[in-house]
Amino acid sequence: MITNVAKSFAAAKKKYDRGDDALGDALALGGTCLATLHAHATFRRFGLFAGPPQIEYWVAEDAGALSRPYRPDLFIQDPAEFAREAEAFVDDMRRRTNGDPDRFDRVVYTTVTAFCLCYDVWKPKSRKTPGTFFEVLIGSAARVRFPGLALTKHIPIKAVPVDDVVDEMVEVDPGADEDTVEALQGDSVSTDLVLADPETDRGAVIPLKITTRERIVQPFAHQRILDSAYPGRFASFLACMSEVQRDDNSGTVKQICVPGTVALFQKHLASLNGLYYCDIPVRYARADLGAVIDVKPLHRLFDDVEAHLDAQSAS
């Protein structure tokens, strides 16, 4: 049942990679995942995040295989409703607006989460694929929303006097995951999505992570390198789904948060313009972290990117 999903993913990614509009394909794939889950898996309540506030999480399950936890209040479980909302989302992007903010968050959350649930239950070894799908979805939405901006993943860094850096990938461990590989290119900063204004040469770096986990250092290190190589030209907007994890022993959900680390990096490594989440971790929503770094719902991402690029081109 996952073969279809994997094939549609490969087709959407190929379309996205060659620069075509893949937004419809990515959203349709979310619908396919939702339908597949309805046909072959069970949605059920898993347990609570202890809070405060308490938050209810569900999982998808098939033949004993359990998915990651998801928030039913953000997840559009009904396929017909999802199809309508997804269509409205595409219209919003075409009109270059966010439209209804809740719709933005719920459509993105449902599309990415439905894909994650399928992979969790039926293809758990492909751990990195959901992250790539998140990238294809947001990159595709950005391409529709910002037709005047250039999309890229790599920012070349010059003046490093070492030969052969373009061959660096060749020697990389073939078993290394995508994140590793992206971190190991020596002649560029390679991230998930860069929206650049061709007229000003300035850009918004958008690392897209389902969850950050131990990779939280990466966007800060990248921003620091960009600050050094191109002072003032780039700003980073870290976009994530959630930071949740099942605790099967207690039947509860944990939110894996490292507010001290985020604050430490923000203060002493490099300054990000904000953290964006569909399911904002409770700990990250608190005022003490908010005083150090903006933490916002995902629907704020595109407006903030736009404001940033406009402010820079006006200056």
Place this chain on the structure above:
Amino acid sequence: MITNVAKSFAAAKKKYDRGDDALGDALALGGTCLATLHAHATFRRFGLFAGPPQIEYWVAEDAGALSRPYRPDLFIQDPAEFAREAEAFVDDMRRRTNGDPDRFDRVVYTTVTAFCLCYDVWKPKSRKTPGTFFEVLIGSAARVRFPGLALTKHIPIKAVPVDDVVDEMVEVDPGADEDTVEALQGDSVSTDLVLADPETDRGAVIPLKITTRERIVQPFAHQRILDSAYPGRFASFLACMSEVQRDDNSGTVKQICVPGTVALFQKHLASLNGLYYCDIPVRYARADLGAVIDVKPLHRLFDDVEAHLDAQSAS
């Protein structure tokens, strides 16, 4: 056959962690590993690093389980010879000298590698333990060599206005590896070994990695944070064993090198005082990288740390 090794490792680590002299225990454990390998495994030639120059690598093998590749010219295979050299090494440390530089490299390489080979062949799932053993060995040697210096792993970073950072570890993914956990503490920079001069408050940070792989960003990010929080007080010396990997398809050994990344980080993220290896990767020994960062044999580590701390206290 590995139970003894694991028990002796736990005992040596406990001794090291409580501040006692564990150098003899760590070296004796190297001898135990060597004897265990002689009794229950086969040492054999694996293949060549293609070069230039070509370098021969061997592996240990038991019941089809193959170890990582190692350099027989750096590895003291004879247990009696190893015991003599290890004893001389302890004497050198007690006299606060490096003694014979080749002996320093070969004793450290053999001790750590014999432990790695045992774990590769008989306990391959404990992937992080060899790195911890490397830490115990070098930290123990440093404690003997530099009785006037304070050993630590954590450098507190103050003035991050977020509560609860001391509890941050509690929520960390219990499946996360040690490196992850060490990167996720928010109120301090946590590395493998810090040698600090109590009179000047200055220190040498010594990240100890069997190989760097994708974690190469970590020491540079840490140094950058220290530069920001404590300008001029800390310098980093990254100490590694090697960067090798078996290629079973071709029967050759690869050296996984990212010279462009190292140069990029050194130039734009933070400046390390040097890279130290027992088995220096050929690509890292080339002059173009040497112009950006010092790459040296491991036996230079302690002298360079000492020179650095002395120069600072004199200034």
